[in-house]
Amino acid sequence: MLPFWIALQFLSSLPVRLAGMPPPQAMGRSLLCYPLVGLLFGALLWVLNRLLAGSPELLHAALLLAAWVLLSGGLHLDGLADSADAWLGGFGDRARTLEIMKDPRSGPIAVVTLVLVLLLKCCALLAVVQSGHAQVLLIAPLLGRASLLGLFLCTPYVRAGGLGQALADHLPRAAGRGVLLLSALACVLLAASKALIVLAATLLTFYYLRRQMVRRLGGTTGDTAGALLELLEMVILITWAL
Numbered sequence: 001m002l003p004f005w006i007a008l009q010f011l012s013s014l015p016v017r018l019a020g021m022p023p024p025q026a027m028g029r030s031l032l033c034y035p036l037v038g039l040l041f042g043a044l045l046w047v048l049n050r051l052l053a054g055s056p057e058l059l060h061a062a063l064l065l066a067a068w069v070l071l072s073g074g075l076h077l078d079g080l081a082d083s084a085d086a087w088l089g090g091f092g093d094r095a096r097t098l099e100i101m102k103d104p105r106s107g108p109i110a111v112v113t114l115v116l117v118l119l120l121k122c123c124a125l126l127a128v129v130q131s132g133h134a135q136v137l138l139i140a141p142l143l144g145r146a147s148l149l150g151l152f153l154c155t156p157y158v159r160a161g162g163l164g165q166a167l168a169d170h171l172p173r174a175a176g177r178g179v180l181l182l183s184a185l186a187c188v189l190l191a192a193s194k195a196l197i198v199l200a201a202t203l204l205t206f207y208y209l210r211r212q213m214v215r216r217l218g219g220t221t222g223d224t225a226g227a228l229l230e231l232l233e234m235v236i237l238i239t240w241a242l
Contacts, residue, residue: 155210
C-alpha cells in the first residue's frame with residue numbers, strides 16, 4: 001500500500017502524510033498507482049456530479065471544475081504555467097527553457113494559457129452536464145494520470161537528482177506497461193466505442209506533446225509532465241463533448 005499512499009500524497013491535496021522520505025524503490029512503484037489515484041478523483045467527481053443534479057447547469061460545471069482543481073491542489077496547473085512561459089521565453093534554447101521553468105514567477109503567457117485551458121474545460125464540462133453522459137468524469141482523470149506513467153516509461157527525465165529522477169530510475173517497466181493496458185481497458189468498459197475515440201485523441205495528443213518535449217529539452221521535467229496532464233484532460237473533455 002505504500003506506493004499508493006506516496007502517489008496520493010504527491011498528486012492530491014487530500015490529507016495524506018507519510019512519516020519520512022520513502023525509499024527510492026517505493027517512489028518508483030508509486031507511478032504504477034497514478035491511474036488508480038485518477039480513478040479515485042473520478043469517483044469523487046462522479047459523486048459530486050450526482051449531488052449537484054438539478055442545480056443551474058453553468059454553476060454545476062464550474063463547481064465540478066473547482067473541485068477538480070482543488071483535488072490536485074493546482075499542482076499540474078503550476079506545471080502548465082511554467083511550461084507555457086518557458087516555451088515562449090526560451091526561444092528554442094534548451095538551457096534557457098529549463099532556467100525559465102525554475103522561475104516561480106508567472107508571465108502573461110502563463111496567465112493566458114491557464115485562463116484558456118480552464119475556460120475550455122469548463123465549457124466542455126457544461127456540455128457534459130447538459131448531455132447527462134458523465135462517464136468522462138471517470139475517464140479523464142484516469143487517463144490524465146496514466147499519461148504520466150506513460151511519459152516516464154518512454155521519455156528521459158532531464159533534471160538529474162530531482163524527484164522525477166528517482167521515479168524514472170525505479171519504475172518497474174513491465175508492470176507499468178501492464179497498468180497502461182488495464183487503464184485503457186477500464187475506459188472501454190466505462191464507455192464502449194466512445195472510449196476508443198477518446199483513446200485515439202489521447203494518444204495523438206500525447207505523441208505530439210512528447211515530441212515537442214524531446215525536440216526542445218531532450219526529455220521531460222516535472223513541469224512539462226504537469227502540462228501534459230492538463231492538456232490531455234482538456235482534449236479528453238472536448239473530444240467527449242463533441
